[in-house]
Amino acid sequence: MTQDAAVATAASRRLSLEEIVSYCRRRGFIYQASEIYGGINGFWDFGPMGAELKRNIKQTWWEDMVTRHNPLVAPAGTPSPFEMTGIDSSIIQHPQTWRVSGHSDLFSDMMVDCHETKKRYRFDHLAGRWIKDREGNPLFIAAAPDAPDADAFLDQRARKLLGISKSREVVWDSPLTDLAELDDFANVLAPHASEKGTLTEPREFNLMFKTYIGAMQTAADAAFLRPETAQGIFLNFRNVLDSGRFALPLGIAQIGKSFRNEITPRHFIFRSREFEQMEMEFFCPPETSHQWYKYWQQRRLDWYLDLGLRRENIRVREHEASELSHYALGTTDIEYAYPFMADGEFGELEGIANRGAFDLNSHSMGRLAKADPPELALDENGAPLHRGSGKNMVYNDVARGEKYVPYVIEPAAGADRALLAFLCDALEIEKLGEGGGEDSERAVLHIHPRLAPVKAAIFPLVKKEGMPEAARDLFGAMKRKWNVTYDEKGSIGRRYRRADEVGVPVCITIDDETISQGTVTVRDRDTLEQQRIKLDDCPAYLDKLIEG
């Protein structure tokens, strides 16, 4: 850190991603998974500090979303009071869950990529016809899978490419042929390309981790690690309603691990293959859904701001209609200016979506195709593509005197991304101009006390005159309620710096006045200011610091 500080020119500065990674490793926040075996791409382990920080982030989210919620009062801007609760569902669910949700189709197929246009096609959706090019060489023109009329599309492509006038008929050398019947793609012209031979070999493209239930491991036993926690909530919607005496509007929250076989894990823990989500599904009457959507956008933004993220580093971005997922009526991203993003660019922190009744209807009727309103996806025989459970998802709203399938607002946050954002935002190298005349730097993590891995550090000023004994007594008492540390090694200044670097909000120092008058000094991490308080007031002081 001395080296880093030496290149600092401003009064304080933010760190690069490499410096953040180095810091996380050095101070016990995050290590590369399986590091002693050379590491494993896309996986990370949380060390002593990181585990505490992540636990605090999750706990703060859970408290603010679920346990501290008052269901008797309607917050400003909402149509009504509402209830909040939580579940913890299984990582492995019935495979039909992912077929109906759309994740199987989207996440697992043989795909071919086009080098030229960068488009990706499902291998089994591509077909085309053979023809002779201008030099008389064989050329396979592939049709766009989404073209309404493949023959018309192919004729048009051939006329344009080979200069065949409208008065002449296009003469093909073959009927419509699946790409799968070709030995290689060297003579294949991709649907949107200008040159042939731009397609890759078909590659399996499965973003869900596959496993097997039972020891036999046959194809019929295949199961998947969840790619999102949300579906576990939809599957249990009826259970929660039936067993909990809840009425809508109702939010069901869940925190847990999810798994995606990302093609390119990147940027430290920003995109990893195993990650933790904090998701909530808010079930409400359809006609109020937009109002709730707006409410949750603001409330989720406020959560990050209240916990100290700088406003200038956060952006709220509403998706364009063309960006929307197959299920969403509206989606807003809360984005953060991560240090690996270019200046002025932001990366996703949390998404808030209005999913309509898509999920509940899907799990009732079967996989829905994107349409307005959504309709059942059918296979070539007209049967449902993926059958739903057949269970009734209609809610009988006695208070409103109507029955409906609830609409769902989903704030879906990444716990790891939140952790990364809080770290990046809070970590600074500060230049302290004063102090003995020489330039002095300190690394300090200005993390919110609620999130701080260690809440307080307790020091005896020196190791004599009864100070260690008094400090240990205080430490023992505080430890019952908070994660506090005791340190008597090194000079007092060195101990302050060590505490600053891992974001300890306050250092409590025992000195000779503690022994004679029962007072201690509390030193603030951010202002460096000290004040003297009564020894007995330490718990109340810390409680106020954390909870405000």
Add this chain to the structure above:
RNA sequence: GCGGGUAUAGCUUAGUGGUAAAGCUCCAGCCUUCCAAGCUGGCUAUGCGGGUUCGAUUCCCGCUACCCGCUCCA
């Protein structure tokens, strides 16, 4: 997935075809009464696997991981 770069101690660096060096950190001891003091001592490293060589941390090949730029991102 493509291209470029990197890999020596916990961190930041040095160096060498023949016993791997330093500063910081950390630990122990002495000292120390409020912001990284000082003294003494100590622990700890060439990412993994091949090849060339009498001998490889150094040269070559492969792999892995990380960083940067594209690509992708339910």
